[in-house]
Amino acid sequence: MATVEKRGKCYRITVAAGIDLNGKQIRHRLNWTPDEKLTPRQVEKELNRQIARFEEQVKTGSIAAEGNIRFADFAERYMADYGRPNLKPTTLANYQRNLVRINQAIGHIRLKDLTTFHIQAFYRNLQESGIRSREVATCKVDLMELIGNQRGAMTAFSDRAKVSRATVKQAIDGKPINRASADSIAAALGQKTTKLFEVTPHGEPLAPATIRSYHRTISSILEKAVKWHCIPTNPAEGAELPSMTGHKARYLDEPDTKRMLQLLQAEPIKWRAPIIFDLLSGLRRAELLGLRWQDIDLDTGVVHIVQTSNYVSGAGVYVGTPKTEDSDRYLKVSQTAILILLEYKLFFWSIRHGRMICGRRSGTPGREPQRMTAFLQTR
Incomplete structure (x- = not known):
């Protein structure tokens, strides 16, 4: 039989589940906060549904004792059992960095006691002036x-x-x-x-995009807690996130692009090629640096985006997969983009063989390739 206790806007549902080996009664608790838009009658109906659902979960054993674990301890288990084996190095590094501040705020709270209000208060704190104390x-x-x-x-x-x-x-x-x-x-x-x-x-609030990054970390960990039957629902799902309204991506307009192309004409091809090709293809930085000659059909002008090259502090450069499944794609580029690649390839070939270009020796064999960019090197 469940008991219900109202605490402010939150309802605490408690269900007894027998006696443990020490003769102590086992109790499972669920904190449920109704949507503010619900009418009193709708709240009562949904509360009864939550009680029945929670009782069934306790009865069938789908609510594990791990709900008593603190968030910080569960996050550590998540990183060891799931994060390190499955997450990309960049995502793993972001989660580890975010968890420092997250654990300071909610790490001491047990999973079963963690509510949307705790998480909402944390996000609100991140938006206060002076939070970025540096x-x-x-x-x-x-x-x-x-x-x-x-x-x-x-x-x-x-x-x-x-x-x-x-x-x-x-x-x-x-x-x-x-x-x-x-x-x-x-x-x-x-x-x-x-x-x-x-x-x-230099104290200032965190940007909305940064707060959303913290939310992704918290939500991912709690979603795994739900899947592992430690808690029935993910309290991060109901948290309100700061609006991204007013945020404008920085990009080159047409006059700036023309000016940049003019300035690039005076630069060596080893710098000119990756910048112009990126401008013409629209690739992400990691996709650009992950390109190999074998991924490009110079005859048809089709590029296969199949890998990325990334950098993580402390781990160095690593080769990974594109950001999403749709990012693994074939891309048709212009003839101008292909011509700049051919010029770059000729330069690279001449450096390796110490040949002459336009009446001058192209470089010192055996040394110049180490000074070139990582763009389209043989890997």
Whole structure:
């Protein structure tokens, strides 16, 4: 026989399931929150349905004792038993990163006690100002003078500081960089960070897309808890997510595209080819870097998107499958795209064989291929 206790907007349904080995009564609980749009009569009808359903699940043993496990502990089991064997490395890395903040908020709550309101409160907290508590640093000295103006000085300093060359250039130009990078630059110069940089807090709410990423992590874990009969329903399903209204994707308009193509004409083919081909084909970055010559029919202009090349911090570069089943596809590209590939292929062939192009030796055999991009290399 079930008992029902109303707690605010939530109903707690308790069903007894016998006595355990220690003589203690086993109780299973379900927290159910009705939709605010339901009338009192509809709430009563749905509550009775939830009670009957929960009693049946307890009776048949489909509600496991694992419902008493904390969310953080179940998430760890999920990652070990399902995540690592089945998720793509990029997805796995995102889940691991998201779980740090998720566990701080709801990790202590038992699965059977976790409600939509807990999850909703977490999402609301992520939208508050100051949640992204980090510091940014803006250089207040002539950093280029400290690094040196000689050829290759910036690259050498970047390697010594273990900071990307782009970040060093950003600091030199007086643009803000993150505090960790500023600390590394200052340490490489033997200076205190505050002597070289103006450090300021940079608190802002998380973007809607980031909050939705947290939701995907929580929902995926709880959906598996339902499938493994730890809880009857997924409380994340009813959570309200922030709207993506007003979010605009960044893209090149026609004048910008023409200008970029003009500037590319002065660049070597090894850089010009991947950028122009990506512009003409519309491939995702990972799809572009995953292309192989064997995936391209130069006679018909058909490209087979069959693999991707991705990077995960700590794991390095790995070859994977396209994002979705529909992403594994055949794509017809223009004659212009094929011509740029042929020019690139000729360049690559000439480098390997040390041949002359336009009266000049194309490069040093055996060395240039290591400096070329990963685009369309033999793998």
